[in-house]
Amino acid sequence: MAFNTEKSMDLILQYLHNQLNAEEKLNFYHLLQTDATFRTHFAAEWKLYKELQLYKRKMPAKQKEQILNSILARAEPQRGREKIIHQFVQQLWAMILPEPVVPLIINFAKELSVSE
Amino acid sequence: MDFKKLYTLYADSVYSYIYFKIKDRYLAEDILQETFLAVYNNLNHLPAIRSPKAWLLAIAQHKIADRLRKEKNQPFYTDSLADSSFHATEQIEENLFLEELLQRLDETSRQIIYGIYVEQLSYKELAAIFNLPEGTVKSKAYYARAKLKRWLEADKDGI
Numbered sequence: 001m002a003f004n005t006e007k008s009m010d011l012i013l014q015y016l017h018n019q020l021n022a023e024e025k026l027n028f029y030h031l032l033q034t035d036a037t038f039r040t041h042f043a044a045e046w047k048l049y050k051e052l053q054l055y056k057r058k059m060p061a062k063q064k065e066q067i068l069n070s071i072l073a074r075a076e077p078q079r080g081r082e083k084i085i086h087q088f089v090q091q092l093w094a095m096i097l098p099e100p101v102v103p104l105i106i107n108f109a110k111e112l113s114v115s116e
Numbered sequence: 117m118d119f120k121k122l123y124t125l126y127a128d129s130v131y132s133y134i135y136f137k138i139k140d141r142y143l144a145e146d147i148l149q150e151t152f153l154a155v156y157n158n159l160n161h162l163p164a165i166r167s168p169k170a171w172l173l174a175i176a177q178h179k180i181a182d183r184l185r186k187e188k189n190q191p192f193y194t195d196s197l198a199d200s201s202f203h204a205t206e207q208i209e210e211n212l213f214l215e216e217l218l219q220r221l222d223e224t225s226r227q228i229i230y231g232i233y234v235e236q237l238s239y240k241e242l243a244a245i246f247n248l249p250e251g252t253v254k255s256k257a258y259y260a261r262a263k264l265k266r267w268l269e270a271d272k273d274g275i
Binding site: 005006009016017042045047048049051052053054055056057058059063064067068070071072074075097 | 156214230265
């Protein structure tokens with residue numbers, strides 16, 4: 001099978017991303033054994049892949065937890081404020097408008113906030 | 117998926133991505149917090165998201181841009197980047213030569229390469245992150261990969 005460079009690179013990428021099924025893998029290994037150009041492409045891709053793996057970073061568990069706690073501490077009061085404002089606005093609408101209109105207004109406001 | 121689970125699964129990936137772009141550990145931690153804070157406030161969108169990782173990285177991408185825009189004119193930002201003691205130590209651990217080659221690529225191509233090889237993202241996911249057509253991502257990836265391999269090969273041959 002003749003493979004152009006772009007096709008070869010895509011196939012190798014699929015292999016590196018573990019996206020080939022068993023049959024495709026067999027074909028891939030066969031290509032590696034029989035096609036010298038493909039083998040050269042693979043060697044270059046593999047080198048790049050291995051070297052770029054060095055950029056993967058893992059935070060220490062303690063640091064990760066501290067950041068999570070900090071996020072939650074910042075997020076919760078914000079969420080609390082939002083709830084209070086939401087309840088206040090709902091009560092305000094209920095006081096101003098006749099009963100059957102209120103659910104319609106609330107739904108409309110919800111739709112608006114989703115589309116934002 | 118709840119927020120804590122999402123954080124546990126993806127915090128390292130998001131942190132790596134931010135650090136790859138800005139090369140400052142403290143700023144990266146800060147932007148990580150801002151990213152997940154935004155995620156927390158938008159958790160209702162999660163069920164409709166196909167790739168949580170791509171979604172998180174897109175948010176991180178916006179947060180990085182926001183932060184860099186805000187700090188552009190502040191002297192401490194320039195100073196922190198000019199302070200090479202931390203960066204030097206960190207970069208020694210990495211492949212300095214590859215770093216140099218990556219710097220020769222344009223910003224988007226560099227991040228596409230990172231997304232492909234480090235985070236194993238698809239062209240589709242990368243297109244969503246960078247708000248680019250999938251074809252553009254694919255062609256940028258193709259040329260960037262070809263360039264990097266050529267440069268690496270040239271180095272091996274001592275050119």
